[in-house]
Amino acid sequence: MKKMLLLSILLLMTGISVGCTVSRDNIRGFNLVSLEEEKQLGDKFAAEVEKQRQLVTDPAVQSYVTQLGNRLLTGARSREFSYTFKVVKDNSVNAFAVPGGHIYLHTGLIKAAQSESELASVMAHEISHVVARHGTQQLTQQYGASLVLQLLLGQDPNMLAQLTASLFSQGAFMAYSRGMESQADYLGVETMYRAGYDPRGMLSFLKKLDSLHQSNPGSIGQFFSSHPLTASRIQQVQLDIAKLPPKTYREDSGEFKRIQSKI
Ligand SMILES: [Zn+2]
Numbered sequence: 001m002k003k004m005l006l007l008s009i010l011l012l013m014t015g016i017s018v019g020c021t022v023s024r025d026n027i028r029g030f031n032l033v034s035l036e037e038e039k040q041l042g043d044k045f046a047a048e049v050e051k052q053r054q055l056v057t058d059p060a061v062q063s064y065v066t067q068l069g070n071r072l073l074t075g076a077r078s079r080e081f082s083y084t085f086k087v088v089k090d091n092s093v094n095a096f097a098v099p100g101g102h103i104y105l106h107t108g109l110i111k112a113a114q115s116e117s118e119l120a121s122v123m124a125h126e127i128s129h130v131v132a133r134h135g136t137q138q139l140t141q142q143y144g145a146s147l148v149l150q151l152l153l154g155q156d157p158n159m160l161a162q163l164t165a166s167l168f169s170q171g172a173f174m175a176y177s178r179g180m181e182s183q184a185d186y187l188g189v190e191t192m193y194r195a196g197y198d199p200r201g202m203l204s205f206l207k208k209l210d211s212l213h214q215s216n217p218g219s220i221g222q223f224f225s226s227h228p229l230t231a232s233r234i235q236q237v238q239l240d241i242a243k244l245p246p247k248t249y250r251e252d253s254g255e256f257k258r259i260q261s262k263i
Contacts, residue, residue, distance in 0.1 A: 024186040032145040033136040042100015048164040056087040064259045075195030097126040099135035107263045116256040117201025128187035134180045198249040
């Protein structure tokens with residue numbers, strides 16, 4: 001009897017861990033960090049990012065990305081954080097999210113996008129990393145939960161500064177796993193669809209990044225090392241889009257081109 005119990009516990013545990021890593025549909029992966037801790041940690045990271053990087057302060061640009069982000073959030077599976085969307089002055093094609101819903105887009109990304117839905121696709125992908133809480137999962141997997149506590153207590157401000165700086169260099173502390181990237185693509189497509197943005201924007205942007213990467217690898221920032229682009233990834237997005245029922249999507253607002261010309 002005891003053996004049976006042990007066996008079923010083991011099976012249950014295996015089931016849970018497999019569920020966490022494999023199912024793209026499950027956004028409740030194991031996480032040692034509470035929502036409240038993630039919010040606090042996220043605010044600390046955001047303050048540090050904004051100390052280290054130069055942001056675009058033009059109110060028209062700021063309000064455009066906030067509006068686009070908020071529209072996309074209507075299609076997200078959950079909204080447990082108060083999201084912020086900001087633009088970093090940097091010509092590389094990149095975007096990143098820190099825990100707790102703070103999302104940053106490089107000016108290079110906005111310039112490289114050919115349509116609003118292409119830009120929206122990267123934002124939806126980043127929103128999905130936040131929704132599934134990949135940042136804190138990755139942080140605790142790599143450094144242990146004690147690091148989060150240390151950061152929250154603010155005992156070592158240098159550590160926060162270094163971790164934040166590593167977001168912009170090769171050894172990104174939140175180098176997501178392949179499974180996390182694939183989940184962010186999957187949820188990103190779903191988020192776009194539900195919010196009324198054409199998910200084919202994700203496909204065309206991934207293809208564009210792929211060709212940019214081949215012609216000018218230096219133009220693509222961290223997006224590539226943290227978001228490895230493989231043919232299978234593009235193919236998967238294509239398959240996911242093909243399964244969606246037909247829908248009339250939002251037209252690109254003229255605002256996108258206007259904002260693009262301002263940065
Ligand atoms: Zn990603």
